[in-house]
Amino acid sequence: MGRRVVAVLRGDPAATVDGPVVLAGHELGADDLLEVADDLAGAVSQLGGPNAHVAIVARALGVPLLFGVTPEAADGVPAVLDGDTLIVEPTPEQERAARTAVRAAARRRAALAAGRTLPAVTRDGHTVTLLANVATAEESRAAVAAGAEGAGLVRTELPFLTARGWPGEAAHAAALGPVLGPLAGLVATVRTLDFAPDKLPPFLRGQAYAGEPPRDALAAQLRAVAAAGAGTRLRVMLPMVRSAAQVERARELLPAAVPFGAMVETGAAVEAVDEIAAAADFLSIGTNDLTASLLGLGRLDPALTPARAADPPVLRAIAATVAAGRRHGRPVSVCGDAAADPHAIPLLVGVGCRILSVAPSALDAVRAQLRELDTAECAGAAARIVS
Numbered sequence: 001m002g003r004r005v006v007a008v009l010r011g012d013p014a015a016t017v018d019g020p021v022v023l024a025g026h027e028l029g030a031d032d033l034l035e036v037a038d039d040l041a042g043a044v045s046q047l048g049g050p051n052a053h054v055a056i057v058a059r060a061l062g063v064p065l066l067f068g069v070t071p072e073a074a075d076g077v078p079a080v081l082d083g084d085t086l087i088v089e090p091t092p093e094q095e096r097a098a099r100t101a102v103r104a105a106a107r108r109r110a111a112l113a114a115g116r117t118l119p120a121v122t123r124d125g126h127t128v129t130l131l132a133n134v135a136t137a138e139e140s141r142a143a144v145a146a147g148a149e150g151a152g153l154v155r156t157e158l159p160f161l162t163a164r165g166w167p168g169e170a171a172h173a174a175a176l177g178p179v180l181g182p183l184a185g186l187v188a189t190v191r192t193l194d195f196a197p198d199k200l201p202p203f204l205r206g207q208a209y210a211g212e213p214p215r216d217a218l219a220a221q222l223r224a225v226a227a228a229g230a231g232t233r234l235r236v237m238l239p240m241v242r243s244a245a246q247v248e249r250a251r252e253l254l255p256a257a258v259p260f261g262a263m264v265e266t267g268a269a270v271e272a273v274d275e276i277a278a279a280a281d282f283l284s285i286g287t288n289d290l291t292a293s294l295l296g297l298g299r300l301d302p303a304l305t306p307a308r309a310a311d312p313p314v315l316r317a318i319a320a321t322v323a324a325g326r327r328h329g330r331p332v333s334v335c336g337d338a339a340a341d342p343h344a345i346p347l348l349v350g351v352g353c354r355i356l357s358v359a360p361s362a363l364d365a366v367r368a369q370l371r372e373l374d375t376a377e378c379a380g381a382a383a384r385i386v387s
Helices: 002-010 030-035 053-061 092-113 137-145 169-183 215-228 244-251 267-271 273-279 287-295 306-310 312-328 345-350 360-370 375-386
Strands: 021-025 040-045 065-067 079-082 085-088 129-134 150-154 187-191 233-238 260-264 283-285 332-334 355-358
Touching: 021 030, 030 040, 030 053, 040 053, 040 079, 053 065, 053 360, 079 092, 092 360, 129 137, 129 360, 137 169, 137 360, 150 169, 150 355, 169 187, 169 215, 215 233, 233 244, 244 260, 244 273, 260 267, 260 273, 267 273, 267 287, 267 312, 273 283, 273 312, 283 312, 287 306, 287 312, 306 312, 306 345, 312 332, 312 375, 345 360, 345 375, 355 360
Parallel strands: 021 040, 040 065, 129 150, 129 355, 150 187, 187 233, 233 260, 260 283, 283 332, 332 355
Antiparallel strands: 079 085
16 A cells, blocks of 8 residues: 555556556555445455455455465556456456456346345244344445345444544544444444454554453443444444453443343353353354464464354354353354355354344345255254264
8 A cells, every 4th residue: 555655646647547456465454445445346465364354344345355465566457356366467368257257246146136035034944134244334235235134243443443542432423323324223233342453553553452442442432332323223242252240341331221242252251151141131153253262273364264163163162152042041143254154154053043144245145045054954964063
């Protein structure tokens, strides 16, 4: 991005290319993608992995993101990004093939979208609630258009990745209002600030941040959330919960009788899941961090893919969380990327997950897959892994 700024200042016409672009950089961040979201066709980053925050944003935008490559090419040259292959300055034949593939993908999306009015019900009659993961007003509108019953995850940290200090109540309200507007009357599950190593604002860099904001900063956000979400079926959840005490301390700051939930995304949370379920009104499984925690992988590790939620330790933890929710009468949702992974979905259904929250761009495909599943078959496949 720095090279592009310099090019703009020099008046280089390649810096202001019109039309779809493939964004390339040494280490792209979520804000880089969002800055050019309207024109973004794909992205390439030397550093990062499939569970990096930038990858989550790319999936939400429905664009491909390739890691481990830094193209040696000038800004503005033609390029084709097809899955895990980047072609710089493609031949006419390669360009024609790419355009054919794009048209075929568009036809598939249209065919899936035609099923939006159909319920997300398995072949044997089990209903699955489909929610969406959103962070912008555009994503909220796309989720509603695609038939989501609301938002199972509203991310709140993206507007503050360049902040110089903890945002106050007014800043939260200004950022959240447009996102919740399209969700009027629908479920809106707002996650409190979830800063992490690959999405830290400047004021937290170089510090040993443990993941919990100061009490006054959390209180300011919760006041803003309660006000901004008044027109929705609002729920609030706390990320990276490790104990019931965390839930109880944070709940004290919520100024209204709003359902308050906990995210289960660490090994510690799984160990204390019964106590956490008793303290919370609902549970949400963040499979990205949970998989990393249980398998000892870093979030930027290329081996950390959504399908790894099918690994026995992770699937057992998901099953244990669902079981704890049933014991305490708490709904349990899955909002990690595994909820949209075609290999993981049958197993999630098999262990009893009945609420899935996915990127708006994945709703149509997930609905179509759910309608082809049989829960008994799914339960058998899951049992063979967790036993």
